Amino acid sequence: MKAVALKAYLPIQHPESLLDVDLEKPTPVGRELLIAVAAISVNPVDTKVRAPKSKIETDFRVLGWDAVGTVLATGPEASLFKTGDQVFYAGNIARPGSNSEFQVVDERIVGRKPVSISNAEAAALPLTAITAWEGLFDRLQIARDKQTKPKNLLIIGGAGGVGSIAIQLAKALTNVNVIATASRPESIAWCQSLGADLVVDHSASLVEQIRAQNIHYVDYIFCLNNTDQHWPTMAELIKPQGLICSIVELAGQVDLNLLKNKSVSFSWELMFTRSLFETDDIVEQHHLLNRVAQLIDDGSIKTTLNQVLSPINAENLRTAHAQLESGRTVGKIVLEHWPAN
Ligand SMILES: NC(=O)c1ccc[n+]([C@@H]2O[C@H](COP(=O)([O-])OP(=O)(O)OC[C@H]3O[C@@H](n4cnc5c(N)ncnc54)[C@H](OP(=O)(O)O)[C@@H]3O)[C@@H](O)[C@H]2O)c1
Secondary structure, three states: OEEEEEEEEOOOOOOOOOEEEEOOOOOOOOOEEEEEEEEEEOOHHHHHHHOOEEEEEEEEEEOOOOEEEEEEEEOOOOOOOOOOOEEEEOOOOOOOOOOEOEEEEEHHHEEEOOOOOOHHHHHOOHHHHHHHHHHHHHHOOOOOOOOOOOEEEEEEOOOOHHHHHHHHHHHHHOOEEEEEEOOOHHHHHHHHHOOOOEEEOOOOOHHHHHHOOOOOOEEEEEEOOOHHHHHHHHHHHEEEEEEEEEOOOOOOOOOHHHHOOOOOEEEEOOOOHHHHOOOOOOOHHHHHHHHHHHHHHOOOOOOOEEEEEOOOOHHHHHHHHHHHHOOOOOOEEEEEOOOOO
16 A cells, blocks of 8 residues: 655655655454545644654654545444444554555544545544544533633634634633634634634733733633743733643743642643543544534534645655644645555
8 A cells, every 4th residue: 555654754854754655554453444544634743753863663654643534444343433434533643644545543533524524624623623622621621511601711822733623612612712822914814713702922922912901810721832931921821720731742841830829720631642541431532523523514613724735645745744844834734635556
């Protein structure tokens, strides 16, 4: 089968940082599904895993954790899907990724593809939707109830892949006032188009801009970019007894004591936790992806796709990785169609 893979971890400008290769088609076991991959999306995790280092892989390593495709075969214990079903999923970071014509994936982390949108539009969603859903509802514990007392949610990094779906899920399912951050006209307009109630610039003082709106504290903060940089600001803006969730690992160290006087809770969100540790509730990712598909199909939220590259090959994936590495992506980049033989 066709795949894009690496053996050496090289800067993205290097022609061998990602290679077009031919690999053996996998076979599904247990609760796995064999998927014919139709479209994939790229995420910063791909560039972080690919980041230059001296290690050399013995076998080709396939990256990519976001795909749409068709179920071609099911493992003997699979029961949630059947051959021919259209699905979308992010997959497991510890397994080969989706940058291949065929992939096996545990059915408990797979959802049905939304029927009302194209493969490319659907491929933009799974990894970021899982992250946003788990961050907003499992970690920040925001009530999925539009009748509750309105509260303020600050989303730092609103126009990125995760922010683009987090803004929409928060507006569609909860009663929060969404304050998103963006620093450029294009990303500000994108956040507004997705339903953000207020957009503030993360390259200037968030405290000053938010307080200028007569909002002294925010109830929730979802940090989707540069946790180190925003830590003191988050400590200042969070309401006493509020909740902060970050999805971005620290580059250095931060002072957890800044949260003590306010009895603030801080939590991490990693969307791979359930699949990495095969937690008891791993099937919740199947349920939440189905719920996201339903929200797309009933028009409550829309795709976050912003750019499509075709075909799926090493050259286009190198282009997509380079764009992600700029840190300036708005919405999602998707690749579709395998090259003809
Ligand atoms: N833990 C998890 O499960 C998980 C899951 C998904 C992603 N992540 C991580 O979360 C981060 C965001 O992912 P993503 O897919 O949303 O990324 P992305 O699409 O690459 O994010 C790009 C956006 O980041 C914004 N940005 C750049 N610098 C910023 C800063 N200093 N402060 C605030 N925003 C800034 C940019 O806005 P402007 O252009 O307006 O400046 C741009 O729109 C990445 O580090 C990724 O690895 C973690």
